Amino acid sequence: MDAHLPERRIPTLQNAPFVHWLRRLGVVFLGVGVVGSALTALLTPERLAPNYIVGFFFILSVAVTATFMTALLFLVRAGWSAVIRRIVEFIASPLPFLLLGLLPFALLPGTFFHWIHELHAGDPILGSKSWYLNEPFFLVRLLLYALIWAAMYRFLIGNSLRQDTLPEGDWTPTRRNLRWAAAWVLLYGLSFTFASVDLLMALEPHWYSTIFGVYVFAASFTATIATVTLLVVALREQGYLRDFVTVEHYHDLGKLLFAFCIFWAYIAFSQYMLIWYGNLPEETVYFLKRMGQGTWQVFGILLPVFRFVLPFLLLLRRDAKRTPAVLVTASVIVLVGHYLDLAWIVLPAFAPSLRWGWQELTLFVGFLGVFMLLLTRLMVRVPAVARDPYLEESLHTVSG
Secondary structure, X not given: OOOOOOOOOOOOOOOOHHHHHHHHHHHHHHHHHHHHHHHHHHHOHHHHHHHHHHHHHHHHHHHHHHHHHHHHHHHOOOHHHOOOHHHHHHHHOOHHHHHHHHHHHHHXXXXXXXXXXXXXXXXXXXXXXXXXXXXXXXHHHHHHHHHHHHHHHHHHHHHHHHHOOOOOOOOHHHHHHHHHHHHHHHHHHHHHHHHHHHHOHHHOOOOOOOOHHHHHHHHHHHHHHHHHHHHHHHHHHOOOOOOOOOHHHHHHHHHHHHHXXXXXXXXXXXXXXXHHHHOOHHHHHHHHHHOOOOHHHHHHXXXXXXXXXXXXXXXXXXXXXXXXXXXXXXXXXXXHHHHHHHHHHHHHHHOOOOOOOHHHHHHHHHHHHHHHHHHHHHHOOOOOOOOXXXXXXXXXXXXX
């Protein structure tokens, strides 16, 4: 804890052209989303709710999992990651604002979840789950998720930012994060699992999978690593992190992305294989709806290609993990796969025969714009590298 900071100028992004470009792109994307939402509300209003879930959960899953990733880096004392931890915090920074996106679920639950409606009161399956799937308890759970995630963000990122303001040798905020990281990891695991069940699996309350929470975590953590990788590579190649981030950090990020693409494939195959082998109608109907004719069959084929096959092949070689262009390509593919994944989970629950169209594209682009604009708020306010007792170690890390 007494390690000194190296004599290097900590970069700031307040006047960085890249950040201003990202902000302008966010405004354009948000404009596309607003126009798309208005047209969708006029022409096909039934498509608003499912696309809201897809777009909102995409950016929420990345932001809240980036906060978890911050806790994880503190927990395992990952010295190599000290120079990129602030980038992870940037990606987590939209979280406090995104929690407001839970309000539509609280105010209009019947728009999203058919188990709310009274006409299903005589359903024996829903009746057996009514202790969990009831509106008051659902609202309590939403409030708990928001409180846990807000507290996690305020504690972890708040301490990290506070560390920047303290004199050399005072690592009190960092010690707090190290001491409490395990508790936040546990709280994230519980809250994100139940949130995945409530916002995604409960769209089809007759179906269930005991591995679903792990599946959504694997998907979200892989997408978060991809987002971190994109931002780290972009900032280094633009020159802002050139004195801090090396190809060794590229290699570590590439290994993480490679590993969790495999982990996602393992969990996805385990879920599918067990349901296929069990061949129970209440379980198989979920996949039958998504593997028949049309759009969802195509999505089902593309999903493992984008989430596993292409990233696996791209990142298999050691030199590929150290090459910026390959890392960017693999990260973009993974993020496209994350969208396909969420669309494949959500949209067929509302309309099995729906064809993917401009409504889905424009609404999702709008959510990306929201994320970009919120992301740049913190980027222009604080240094791009956090003060950390492991910073010297991180600067000289050598990846195996």
